[in-house]
Amino acid sequence: MSIPILMYHQIAPVPPRSQPLWTLNVDPARFRLQMRWMQRLGYRGCSVRELLPYLRGEKTGKVFGITFDDGFANVLNNAMPVLCDLGFTATCYFVAQRLGGHNDWDAHYGVAPTPLMQPRELSAWAALGGEVGSHTLDHCHLSRLPPGEAQRQIAESKQRLEDVCGTAVESFCYPYGDATAGVQGMVRAAGYSNGTMTHRGRARASDDLFDLPRVAVAGFTGTAKFLYKCLSGVEDRRRGT
Ligand SMILES: [Zn+2]
Incomplete structure (x- = not known):
């Protein structure tokens, strides 16, 4: 069984195409349509935490994962109402040292600063059934850091978000x-149960839970393309024999 874990960033009106990284925005109406289609086809949207028994092969069913990277406030405002309506859950990955701040790590691309959830908004996300995941303290390139600092980014962000x-x-x-x-290995040792990547593909029970692929949904992805990406094997990684 292959399970698509969708990767979104912002759920907000799509900016002009001249804006760098504009594809990371999915219009709220389009997001609602995508979720409704999956429901109509008999699928239930789940947080990664809820998906684990399926990813471990302990459970089977028509499920898919929903994830949002970076913790944008527009995810709480525009995606959560849709999820609540449909009885879906999702995981949002927060940058622990940027709560209430902006996506300043993208500033060098010339991206307009967009607000990230405040601590009280993160609490609201969790209270409404959303899963809180970690995306480090500072949104850094972990492989480029000295091991001690990478470890701190991984472990301290977990502690801060739990607080x-x-x-x-x-x-x-x-x-x-x-x-x-x-x-x-550091993520595993810090006490997490899973880690999601940006490489494309649907997850399988045989996958390493710390190397989970995802299906990226961009602002220009139309409904037919969306369903094709989710339900066909088109995005699946090339695997060995
Ligand atoms: Zn990110």
């Missing part, structure tokens, strides 16, 4: 999909 939401943080997302086997 805010009051529940265990067990899901991790590697910024830029930048992870070596060593980095993945």
Whole structure:
């Protein structure tokens, strides 16, 4: 069984195409349509935490994962109402030292600063059933850091987010999909149960839970393309024999 874990960033009106990284925005109406289609086809959207028994092969069913990277406030405002309506859950990965701040790590691309959830908004996300995952302290390239600092980014972000939401943080997302086997080992050792990447494909029960592929949904992805990406094997990684 292959399970698509969708990767979104912002759920907000798509900016002009001249704006760098504009494809990371998915219009709220389009997001609603995508979720409704999956529901109509009999699928239930789940956080990664909820997906784990399926990823471990302990459970089977028509499920898919929903993830949001970076912790944008527009995800709480525009995606959560849709998820609540449909009875879906999702994982949002927060940059622990940027709560209430902006996506300043993208500033060098010339991207307009967009607000990230405040601590009280993160709590609201969790109270509504959203999973809180970690995306490090500072949205850094983990493989480029000295091991001690990479370890701190991984472990301290978990602790800080747990202090805010009051529940265990067990899901991790590697910024830029930048992870070596060593980095993945650190995430495991820090007490997380899984890690998502940016490489494309649907997840399978045989996958390493710290190297989970995802299906990227961009602002220009139309409904037919969306369903094709989710339900066909088109995005699946090339695997060995
Ligand atoms: Zn990110």
